[in-house]
Amino acid sequence: MQVTAWSDLQAFLAIARAGQLARAAHVLGLDATTMGRRLRRLEARLGASLFEQTREGQVLTEAGERLLAQVEGMAASAAGIAESAGSAGDLAGSLRISVPEGFGSWFLSRHVAAFAAAHPRLTLDLVANSGLLSLSKREADIAVSLSRPRAGPVIARKLSDYALRLYASPVYFARAGAVERAADLTRGHDLVGYIPDLLYDPGLDYLGEIHPGLEVRMRSSSINAQQRLLAAGAGIGVLPCFIGDADQALVPVLPERRILRTFWLVTHKDTHQLARVRAGKDWLAAAVQREREILLAHQ
Amino acid sequence: MQVTAWSDLQAFLAIARAGQLARAAHVLGLDATTMGRRLRRLEARLGASLFEQTREGQVLTEAGERLLAQVEGMAASAAGIAESAGSAGDLAGSLRISVPEGFGSWFLSRHVAAFAAAHPRLTLDLVANSGLLSLSKREADIAVSLSRPRAGPVIARKLSDYALRLYASPVYFARAGAVERAADLTRGHDLVGYIPDLLYDPGLDYLGEIHPGLEVRMRSSSINAQQRLLAAGAGIGVLPCFIGDADQALVPVLPERRILRTFWLVTHKDTHQLARVRAGKDWLAAAVQREREILLAHQ
DNA sequence: GCGGTAACCTGCATAAATGCAGGTCATAGC
DNA sequence: GCTATGACCTGCATTTATGCAGGTTACCGC
Incomplete structure (x- = not known):
């Protein structure tokens, strides 16, 4: 439909500004495949190639540069709309x-x-x-x-997506010894994790991905409580990396074992x-x- | 998705310019229901009512006037894009x-x-x-x-959509007499129409909608030939109004019997x-x- | 040539948008 | 109140877009 014309220009602008198709996709809340399709469609509609692919991402062609100048004009007007909507329709x-x-x-x-x-x-x-x-x-x-x-x-x-890893405190290692392989976790190590009966999401069952047969010694339904247990040296457990890496008291265990959720x-x-x-x-x-x-x- | 924002503004502009939702829909190749949905979605997004409904169509509210000023700015830039595409990518x-x-x-x-x-x-x-x-x-x-x-x-x-009606020449009426009702066509009148075996589209079977049992005396697979037959006074037949009304030699028969295709x-x-x-x-x-x-x- | 990074492509399932038709509601002139 | 005109609403079927995953291709630095 003709009405996709403006929205494809919006997609083009996002790519031009982001410099990467995938990043632009994320900014607009689209899948990268979809963003690629929109770009192709716009290029077909205009009969011009707008980007050259480089190792770092998308670089504008001459036609793309010319288009960008014009679309920036649209964006300036659109920004005014958003601003007016923001003030006129101030959220309460x-x-x-x-x-x-x-x-x-x-x-x-x-x-x-x-x-x-x-x-x-x-x-x-x-x-x-x-x-x-x-x-x-x-x-x-x-x-x-x-x-x-x-x-x-x-x-x-x-x-x-976000990554998780096993973490523990150096204090814990001083007490319980190092972990060289995942199998080491099955003996002589204390594991911290969720309460299986109270998992509010099956995705929280991480340990099954580390190694079969791991049993949790200290359990909590609170990730904050688990993090504090680990920081206090109580054991080894899985944390999202945005938590584990942020806690200076913790170090990753078997860092190559990276879980994605x-x-x-x-x-x-x-x-x-x-x-x-x-x-x-x-x-x-x-x-x-x-x-x-x-x-x-x-x- | 966020990317619909610009396309909904494009829809808004079309309505503002056309003054009627249905007309704007047609300009953009959308169904009027869809155009209404888009308008509603934009109004929800902006938290403002953009049009008041009047008997003649849509009239901009104050918020709509303000938005239009900004969207016209976008449209000016977009027009530049279309113009560049038209010249740069001149169709051949x-x-x-x-x-x-x-x-x-x-x-x-x-x-x-x-x-x-x-x-x-x-x-x-x-x-x-x-x-x-x-x-x-x-x-x-x-x-x-x-x-x-x-x-x-x-x-x-x-x-x-387009309308069709029965047409004939005054020359024909002078010879065969007037037609007062559809039933009159079943006797004493010569009908011109398509060749049933050679209808390239079932939609061309019009006479069934005028009156049951009408039989065609003079048949042609060419609408232009049928038109010339009628203009020459050979009989009565169905023509699209954009043909029948354009031919000075023809007058409509039973004009209230209007067929739509x-x-x-x-x-x-x-x-x-x-x-x-x-x-x-x-x-x-x-x-x-x-x-x-x-x-x-x-x- | 290899490896890291990013894009492209395809198939397919799912989600969202659209079109259509019919009926109702709103606006105004008469 | 009636009528003409236009919009709105709803249900549903169809179409289109999107997301996802996996695999391939392209770009470059080393």
């Missing part, structure tokens, strides 16, 4: 976001001030619990979950277009995009 | 359009010069035959058909995004939009 009321405990306290907590500053009349309820509030029951406006909900009147989209952004289908809900979604997406290196923790 | 080659014979000769023929002027290096093949060329076999780039193709690698979208715009799914194919589609859509009163022939 409250926004309740239910997130995994660790994500809330160790990651989002340093982004809340920016959100509050941007929306002075909006009250943000950041519910960081073991277990999530129900969107179906309208207990929260937005949820960040560890698995994608398949049923119910909700819309889910991938927020970000995904955060999902979930909203209710009836309210996902509300301005304050979209503001929350955009804020979350921008936050994880800005710190995706920390979330992915390649090394 | 050929474009073959297969259309129903009457539509080609009586309607499109007066629009061809404008298209040719706009695309001086593009050769236009307007194939106006009884029966259409096959898009599946790439015999044509675009087809205008009387029914919507359901199978094959093609994309169909409604181009326009639909033209469908068909392209091949692999080539519908090609610039020259899109140019042809846009030209066709604009042409029927410009003369839709003639096509619909309310009175």
